[in-house]
Amino acid sequence: MQKARSRSLATAVRKSGHLQTVAEVVGQEAVPIVQYLKGKKNISEFKIAESIKAEVNSVRKMLYAMQTSNLVSYYRKKDRQKGWYISYWTLKPESFDYLSLATKRQRLQQLRERLHKEEANEGLFYICPSLCVRLEFDKAAEISFKCPECGTMLQHQDNIKTIEQLRSRISELESKKN
Numbered sequence: 248m249q250k251a252r253s254r255s256l257a258t259a260v261r262k263s264g265h266l267q268t269v270a271e272v273v274g275q276e277a278v279p280i281v282q283y284l285k286g287k288k289n290i291s292e293f294k295i296a297e298s299i300k301a302e303v304n305s306v307r308k309m310l311y312a313m314q315t316s317n318l319v320s321y322y323r324k325k326d327r328q329k330g331w332y333i334s335y336w337t338l339k340p341e342s343f344d345y346l347s348l349a350t351k352r353q354r355l356q357q358l359r360e361r362l363h364k365e366e367a368n369e370g371l372f373y374i375c376p377s378l379c380v381r382l383e384f385d386k387a388a389e390i391s392f393k394c395p396e397c398g399t400m401l402q403h404q405d406n407i408k409t410i411e412q413l414r415s416r417i418s419e420l421e422s423k424k425n
């Protein structure tokens with residue numbers, strides 16, 4: 248009982264991770280499309296638009312953006328009655344894992360680079376009290392510790408907290424499955 252519940256919880260978390268990735272990579276508007284298409288095959292863009300109550304043009308735009316990331320496949324077929332072509336769409340679930348992984352790797356790399364920079368300049372950051380700029384020691388010294396935006400004297404900023412936050416975000420992300 249306990250086991251089954253924790254497994255379904257894990258699946259739910261994984262799924263929401265996929266939706267989050269879609270929202271980040273394609274856009275928030277793509278999320279209802281993914282939710283609707285889940286477990287379905289060859290659905291026309293008109294039916295998708297009708298079902299999620301969205302404009303067919305914006306649905307189509309999202310679908311093509313998803314196709315660029317290889318998240319959906321489609322085929323076109325001429326509608327005999329209407330005389331125009333209609334596209335029929337299917338999710339490619341295996342691509343979601345790949346995209347989530349790629350996005351995670353990219354984010355991890357950005358965070359590690361940021362952390363590296365913060366660690367290399369530990370205790371050497373200067374910040375404008377009005378938050379116009381945040382500079383490393385050398386750059387702040389070049390402008391005599393005066394904010395280039397508003398002229399206020401820059402203040403020394405302890406970046407230990409930033410370093411700790413970055414470290415915990417990195418380890419959090421590393422421990423995530425997807």
Ligand SMILES: [Zn+2]
Pocket residue numbers: 375376377378379380394395396397398399
């Ligand atoms: Zn300033």
